[in-house]
Amino acid sequence: MxxxxxxxxxxxxxxxxxxxxxxTSPVKNYINIEPRLSMNYIFDNNNSLKISYSRxxxxxxxxxxxxxxxxxxxxxxNTNIIKPEIGDQVSLGYFRNFKDNTFEFSVxxxxxxxxNQIDYKDAADERNRVIETQLLYGKGRAYGVxxxxxxxxxxxxxxxxxxxxxxxxxxxxxxxxxxxPARQDRTHDISIVAMxxxxxxxxVSAIWVYQTGNAVTFPSGKYEIAGQTxxxxxxxxxxxxxxxxxxDLGLTYKFKEKKHFNSELSFSLYNVYGRxxxxxxxxxxxxxxxxxTVAMQTSLFRxxxxxxxxxxx
Amino acid sequence: MRYLLFTFLLFxxxxxxxxxxxxxxxxxxxxxxETLIGATVTTKSNRQHGVSANTYGYYSLTLAxxxxxxxxxxxxxKEQIISIDLTESKKLNVIMxxxxxxxxxxxxxxTRDNNRITQSQMGVEKLNIITINKxxxxxxxxxxxxxLQLLPGVKSAGExxxxxxxxxxxxxxxxxxxxxxxxxxxxxxxGFFSTFNADAIKDVTLYKGTAPAQFGGRISSVVDIKMKxxxxxxxGADGSIGLISSKLNIEGPIQKGKSSFLISGRRTxxxxxxxxxxxxxxxxxxxxxxxxxxxxxxxxxxxxxxxxYFGRDVLGLNNRFAIDWGNSTATIRYNHLFNDKLFSNTSxxxxxxxxxxxxxxxxxPFSILSRVRDWNLKQEMQYFxxxxxxxxxxxxxxxxxxxxxEITDAVSxxxxxDVRNGLESALYASNEx
Numbered sequence: 001m002x003x004x005x006x007x008x009x010x011x012x013x014x015x016x017x018x019x020x021x022x023x024t025s026p027v028k029n030y031i032n033i034e035p036r037l038s039m040n041y042i043f044d045n046n047n048s049l050k051i052s053y054s055r056x057x058x059x060x061x062x063x064x065x066x067x068x069x070x071x072x073x074x075x076x077x078n079t080n081i082i083k084p085e086i087g088d089q090v091s092l093g094y095f096r097n098f099k100d101n102t103f104e105f106s107v108x109x110x111x112x113x114x115x116n117q118i119d120y121k122d123a124a125d126e127r128n129r130v131i132e133t134q135l136l137y138g139k140g141r142a143y144g145v146x147x148x149x150x151x152x153x154x155x156x157x158x159x160x161x162x163x164x165x166x167x168x169x170x171x172x173x174x175x176x177x178x179x180x181p182a183r184q185d186r187t188h189d190i191s192i193v194a195m196x197x198x199x200x201x202x203x204v205s206a207i208w209v210y211q212t213g214n215a216v217t218f219p220s221g222k223y224e225i226a227g228q229t230x231x232x233x234x235x236x237x238x239x240x241x242x243x244x245x246x247x248d249l250g251l252t253y254k255f256k257e258k259k260h261f262n263s264e265l266s267f268s269l270y271n272v273y274g275r276x277x278x279x280x281x282x283x284x285x286x287x288x289x290x291x292x293t294v295a296m297q298t299s300l301f302r303x304x305x306x307x308x309x310x311x312x313x
Numbered sequence: 314m315r316y317l318l319f320t321f322l323l324f325x326x327x328x329x330x331x332x333x334x335x336x337x338x339x340x341x342x343x344x345x346x347e348t349l350i351g352a353t354v355t356t357k358s359n360r361q362h363g364v365s366a367n368t369y370g371y372y373s374l375t376l377a378x379x380x381x382x383x384x385x386x387x388x389x390x391k392e393q394i395i396s397i398d399l400t401e402s403k404k405l406n407v408i409m410x411x412x413x414x415x416x417x418x419x420x421x422x423x424t425r426d427n428n429r430i431t432q433s434q435m436g437v438e439k440l441n442i443i444t445i446n447k448x449x450x451x452x453x454x455x456x457x458x459x460x461l462q463l464l465p466g467v468k469s470a471g472e473x474x475x476x477x478x479x480x481x482x483x484x485x486x487x488x489x490x491x492x493x494x495x496x497x498x499x500x501x502x503x504g505f506f507s508t509f510n511a512d513a514i515k516d517v518t519l520y521k522g523t524a525p526a527q528f529g530g531r532i533s534s535v536v537d538i539k540m541k542x543x544x545x546x547x548x549g550a551d552g553s554i555g556l557i558s559s560k561l562n563i564e565g566p567i568q569k570g571k572s573s574f575l576i577s578g579r580r581t582x583x584x585x586x587x588x589x590x591x592x593x594x595x596x597x598x599x600x601x602x603x604x605x606x607x608x609x610x611x612x613x614x615x616x617x618x619x620x621x622y623f624g625r626d627v628l629g630l631n632n633r634f635a636i637d638w639g640n641s642t643a644t645i646r647y648n649h650l651f652n653d654k655l656f657s658n659t660s661x662x663x664x665x666x667x668x669x670x671x672x673x674x675x676x677x678p679f680s681i682l683s684r685v686r687d688w689n690l691k692q693e694m695q696y697f698x699x700x701x702x703x704x705x706x707x708x709x710x711x712x713x714x715x716x717x718x719e720i721t722d723a724v725s726x727x728x729x730x731d732v733r734n735g736l737e738s739a740l741y742a743s744n745e746x
Binding site for chain 2: 007036050
């Protein structure tokens with residue numbers, strides 16, 4: 001229920017304010033039913049097949065226009081114009097355990113439809129007093145396959161996960177009303193996690209991750225107005241950040257246990273092979289030749305070592 | 314906005330008993346008295362037929378009159394077999410021992426060995442705190458949200474970020490709950506640390522597919538995080554000292570075996586290094602947070618839990634510009650057992666996220682405040698029926714307030730954009746077999 005007591009607006013097709021509503025009674029009431037169903041067919045103790053369907057709705061929305069998140073990203077509620085987001089998901093999965101539950105294997109596939117998705121219009125003014133005048137609404141779809149193999153027991157434990165997926169949006173007024181990749185669309189995603197107990201006191205661990213780069217919007221041209229260079233953006237999320245991959249290592253040493261005091265030392269090394277993963281890519285005019293453009297890549301962390309001492313008494 | 318949420322988790326064996334009795338109670342850890350969420354109870358003869366302990370460690374199993382060997386199990390704990398002669402309904406509180414033989418052999422999933430096979434839900438991942446502790450992380454600070462990002466279908470929003478996307482959803486489409494309270498911004502230091510202090514956390518469950526009916530309000534996923542209750546057996550402290558952050562966790566009984574408290578705090582001090590450099594000595598960048606919880610058992614049937622979180626980040630540049638932001642949450646929960654099959658929980662929840670921007674170097678200094686605030690009431694009844702079929706019926710009412718930007722200078726306060734209020738109500742019913 002959208003409660004009254006402040007201003008709400010009525011917009012025309014060009015998102016100009018044509019009227020203002022200010023009433024104390026509720027402005028709008030949205031009613032949604034969310035059916036959810038999960039079923040499991042158990043073949044035997046080690047095999048099962050599952051299917052599920054669910055609908056979810058969302059009444060608070062975070063509006064964000066950049067690649068990274070910021071504490072000042074804007075939360076907005078449903079209004080007479082902003083409708084609740086609706087997500088429908090069907091999924092199907094096969095689960096299998098091996099060797100007395102030492103290994104777990106699963107394949108899950110999903111397909112998701114999303115309605116009333118929100119995005120900024122092109123060249124939006126994020127600081128506009130009436131945010132509804134800067135927003136567009138459309139649909140989303142996401143589908144993928146997730147594979148997981150886990151080892152639960154023994155000296156070596158861990159898992160390997162792989163996801164093949166696609167996430168797209170279709171918003172009238174963006175990319176000629178065509179489907180386009182959402183910012184969080186990543187085709188491939190791999191995680192390998194391993195933990196190994198060398199002795200009772202010493203254990204080592206490693207993580208390797210690989211991801212396709214985010215879909216991003218880069219300028220495809222530039223033009224000059226009154227001596228000022230302005231970038232020309234054509235396709236939203238039409239470009240990709242470079243692929244991301246990284247290896248981290250960890251080591252923990254437990255000191256001898258005393259009756260009322262235990263402690264351990266942990267070492268870790270983040271980004272072991274020092275890959276310069278792109279955090280941001282920005283475009284600047286070349287200083288030597290202003291007609292040329294250079295892309296500048298910002299990377300954050302190469303080789304971040306750390307040490308911590310943990311205690312318990 | 315009003316919803317009807319339905320979960321029908323169909324399946325397994327139907328059996329109706331001529332004369333049946335109920336065994337019920339709480340399952341707890343011997344050393345700390347912490348309840349074991351999701352511990353399972355089955356009969357030894359039929360390990361498929363059983364129930365699991367709810368969020369508060371309560372179980373209720375109904376069986377036909379007769380003699381049974383009951384098997385209690387929980388990952389990382391010694392299985393316990395208790396023989397009973399069931400001629401009447403009984404209370405049976407079970408205390409379980411950690412499996413010390415396997416202490417350095419970790420088990421990283423689920424509550425029962427083949428839980429992933431037998432539970433009807435899918436897309437559910439439970440994270441073990443031991444796993445979180447063992448994995449390397451940036452800056453040496455173990456982190457729940459970064460460990461979740463290593464699971465298939467969960468992707469990091471960017472380098473070092475605690476923001477994540479699940480199955481193609483956006484960052485805001487994840488409902489992150491800390492003891493039932495929604496957390497609007499789960500990041501510290503622009504995402505390099507998550508809001509959650511792993512030392513104060515007992516249980517983490519991610520639902521990336523179909524979430525149970527009691528969860529609603531986001532379309533992508535639910536991350537349900539439960540804080541520890543605090544050790545109700547002995548006093549203890551633990552903590553860690555690292556290069557850029559340190560933390561301390563203190564817990565202990567208020568009344569032994571009955572009530573306990575927990576206080577856990579964290580502070581980063583990367584900014585101390587900034588003071589050493591001439592260029593940055595007037596800059597600030599740090600966060601701190603505090604988790605507190607206490608619980609009190611009035612009787613076998615009544616228990617109250619109070620938990621709270623407060624965290625703040627501060628970024629300041631040369632005394633000219635400063636921004637600070639943070640979440641605060643508070644949850645009061647009251648458990649009541651109407652009878653051995655009917656469990657009730659009432660929660661009253663507050664959650665607030667705000668940020669403040671201060672500009673102090675011009676002639677007219679001003680500040681901008683932005684806020685999201687929730688007041689929330691939840692009532693849930695859980696009924697364990699005869700054929701160990703579990704019903705849940707609940708009501709959830711949330712009042713939201715969003716203040717997009719309130720600008721204050723020496724003379725006045727004005728809103729940059731309209732303040733909005735909303736009421737979100739949900740009614741749900743679910744059945745799990």
